[in-house]
Amino acid sequence: MSLAVCTVSHTPLMTRNEPAPGVRDRVEAAFAEARAFIGDFAPDVVVVLAPDHYNGFLYDMMPPFCIGTEARSVGDYGYEEGPLQVDRDLAHTLASAALAAGIDVAVSERMHVDHGFTQPLTLLFGGIAAVPTVPVFINSVAEPLGPVSRARLLGDALGRAAAGLGRRVLFLGSGGLSHDPPVPALAGATPEVAERLISGRNPTREQRAEREKRVTAAAREFAAGTLPLQPLNPEWDRALLDVLASGRLEELDSWSNESFVEQAGHSSHEVRTSIAAYAALAATGPYVVTQSFYEPIPEWIAGFAVTTARTA
Ligand SMILES: O=C(O)CCC(=O)/C=C/C=C(\O)C(=O)O
Numbered sequence: 001m002s003l004a005v006c007t008v009s010h011t012p013l014m015t016r017n018e019p020a021p022g023v024r025d026r027v028e029a030a031f032a033e034a035r036a037f038i039g040d041f042a043p044d045v046v047v048v049l050a051p052d053h054y055n056g057f058l059y060d061m062m063p064p065f066c067i068g069t070e071a072r073s074v075g076d077y078g079y080e081e082g083p084l085q086v087d088r089d090l091a092h093t094l095a096s097a098a099l100a101a102g103i104d105v106a107v108s109e110r111m112h113v114d115h116g117f118t119q120p121l122t123l124l125f126g127g128i129a130a131v132p133t134v135p136v137f138i139n140s141v142a143e144p145l146g147p148v149s150r151a152r153l154l155g156d157a158l159g160r161a162a163a164g165l166g167r168r169v170l171f172l173g174s175g176g177l178s179h180d181p182p183v184p185a186l187a188g189a190t191p192e193v194a195e196r197l198i199s200g201r202n203p204t205r206e207q208r209a210e211r212e213k214r215v216t217a218a219a220r221e222f223a224a225g226t227l228p229l230q231p232l233n234p235e236w237d238r239a240l241l242d243v244l245a246s247g248r249l250e251e252l253d254s255w256s257n258e259s260f261v262e263q264a265g266h267s268s269h270e271v272r273t274s275i276a277a278y279a280a281l282a283a284t285g286p287y288v289v290t291q292s293f294y295e296p297i298p299e300w301i302a303g304f305a306v307t308t309a310r311t312a
């Protein structure tokens, strides 16, 4: 077994808002089970597939995909700031393989990443630089987005390349299922917000704190039913998890971008990271899902899943 998969939802609200009694314990148990799976698999390197939330990737240059040959966390939502332990050679190898397969990935020699990368690295490995990684950015937030099939094909290309390395590679997908947290959009933005989305890198500590406070407050109101964000959609989430477990990933190609937004909210596009992770594993043959935890958690604005899978 040279490849394995772990996918986890992320939510910056996990450290800010308390969910209903029992939820946090169940989520922590799910992470403990995933850590045990990863411990057994003992990866040599972890390919982290994650989106960004206008911290590292802005509209001054917004690629659909980017592989970091070096990467640094911006330190949002209280997660560690500083360098990840990037396997440069493997990052170059995977970027070349994706390009050779016809997937137009960008490459960054100085990628900036946010909680999308740092939260799963922290919860699963204990720190942002605890394991050798290849960070792969999958745009899931900044419209326009390509079709979902492109994320599947990216995963397929990365999986084929990784399988030939003679190393144990974990594909770690980071991103929620149905959810529509208050992430700003360029369409209809005020000039001030538009400027921030185009080139608002490195906000001041006060600006970042203000933003994080706003998102935290919105989640509390959403959970209390006083803020009409798009509802979570457990039915959609379970259907998606079923497709991932079935191995019939091509079925997702017919899910239009509009249907994601209508049924599961704008940020449901973050499941592109899970689709890519599963496609990487599928590239080496049939697989089995060994863990599939799911709960809708309104206090975190998250259809929240933790899954693991290995070669059958
Ligand atoms: O610029 C902002 O205000 C961004 C808000 C933000 O970062 C929200 C993030 C939410 C998630 O990552 C999520 O629920 O997936």
Ligand SMILES: [Fe+2]
Pocket: 010, 051, 053, 116, 175, 176, 267, 270
């Ligand atoms: Fe997110």
